[in-house]
Amino acid sequence: MSNETIVVHVLDGLNLGGIDNLACSLIREFNRRHHVRSFLLSLSSTQESALNTFLSDSTLCLNSALIPGKTWKGLNRCLKTYQAAKKHHFTTAIIYPFNASLLPALIGLKLAGVRRILVHLGNPVATTSPAKQKTHLLCALFSALGVTFVPCSQYVKSSLNRNCLLRRQAPIIPNGCDTRAILSRALKARKQDWTAGPTERDGARRHVVMVARLDHIKDHNTLLKAFAIARRQRTEAWGLWLVGDGDNDASLRKLSAELGMNPQDIFLGRRHDIPEILGAADLFAFSTTVAEGFGIALVEAMAAGLPILASDVPACREVLDQGASGRLVPAGDVQAWVSHLEALMEDAQLRIALAKRSSAAASQFDLSTTAQHWLRLVEA
Numbered sequence: 001m002s003n004e005t006i007v008v009h010v011l012d013g014l015n016l017g018g019i020d021n022l023a024c025s026l027i028r029e030f031n032r033r034h035h036v037r038s039f040l041l042s043l044s045s046t047q048e049s050a051l052n053t054f055l056s057d058s059t060l061c062l063n064s065a066l067i068p069g070k071t072w073k074g075l076n077r078c079l080k081t082y083q084a085a086k087k088h089h090f091t092t093a094i095i096y097p098f099n100a101s102l103l104p105a106l107i108g109l110k111l112a113g114v115r116r117i118l119v120h121l122g123n124p125v126a127t128t129s130p131a132k133q134k135t136h137l138l139c140a141l142f143s144a145l146g147v148t149f150v151p152c153s154q155y156v157k158s159s160l161n162r163n164c165l166l167r168r169q170a171p172i173i174p175n176g177c178d179t180r181a182i183l184s185r186a187l188k189a190r191k192q193d194w195t196a197g198p199t200e201r202d203g204a205r206r207h208v209v210m211v212a213r214l215d216h217i218k219d220h221n222t223l224l225k226a227f228a229i230a231r232r233q234r235t236e237a238w239g240l241w242l243v244g245d246g247d248n249d250a251s252l253r254k255l256s257a258e259l260g261m262n263p264q265d266i267f268l269g270r271r272h273d274i275p276e277i278l279g280a281a282d283l284f285a286f287s288t289t290v291a292e293g294f295g296i297a298l299v300e301a302m303a304a305g306l307p308i309l310a311s312d313v314p315a316c317r318e319v320l321d322q323g324a325s326g327r328l329v330p331a332g333d334v335q336a337w338v339s340h341l342e343a344l345m346e347d348a349q350l351r352i353a354l355a356k357r358s359s360a361a362a363s364q365f366d367l368s369t370t371a372q373h374w375l376r377l378v379e380a
Contacts, residue, residue, distance in 0.1 A: 005036045008090045013044035029371030081108030096120040121151040123293035124159030139164035152294045155314040175296045176370030179303035182275045186304035189279030204239030209281035211297040214246030223287040226337035228259035278304035286310040302362035307354035325361040
């Protein structure tokens, strides 16, 4: 037992979003090491579907334990986390994401004597004054408690360093995914003509897809407006799929209807078959804002072998190697998005060439590499 590393992955909730998938993926990788045991600690109500997905994954649960999520608030979060740490003898904790709601859990871990606490940094500092000041205070509190900050990109690291004092920093660890599994599933769906994707109601032969939460950090509005224009006068029918849910769902559905498109054909909601959807699509679009910290959906699209259009913001530039692995389009510029969409929708050879470039760059973001970097920190 003395040589065993016991890691707790602390989440605010398990909703199978990007950060939750990263935590679960790291647990899978950690479980393949016999000397590492992982726990998942969810501090908020966990959706039944997400919990069932976690529990039904035998690989994930083979050498780990799930502490079921409840709604823990304030001092209760601190107490419950302290009790869990004492019971299971955690040696290391990884906290995701970096926000105030996780502070009580951090205090509980410190009081329980967890010697190594790592905090995943996934987003840059907000630009608005109240949010910026809140981040400053949070950085000071987390730093005072002796955590090690782990940025996911150079952009996130630079943003935090410009605005906050981070006493302990680890090297950048890019977010990763199982690129080989995604490619295998995408190719299978593509080869089998996966019923032309998740819906056939739009009658389109080809599709543009974007995978992202429907929230203020992304910019679905620009993509919707640009696609509505670009699809006109096409000799071949094109459709648009938006995968994900979030607070902007209703307003985006309203916008799509105002643009003359059927929301039922566009909005697919939260899905657990992302690789198959990517395999059925012909072009990946990622319209987002400067608040984007990394964009794991870009890596998934690269792994699936799709040509990529993305907003020209720091996080996308970094993942796409300054445009070498995908086309960068001025953020929020509808007409620029129209031009790039039209060019790729009309030219199959151009799509193939761009897809080859994105696919060739995907391996650097494979989860096995990401996990190795995290393991070095966990076992340091």
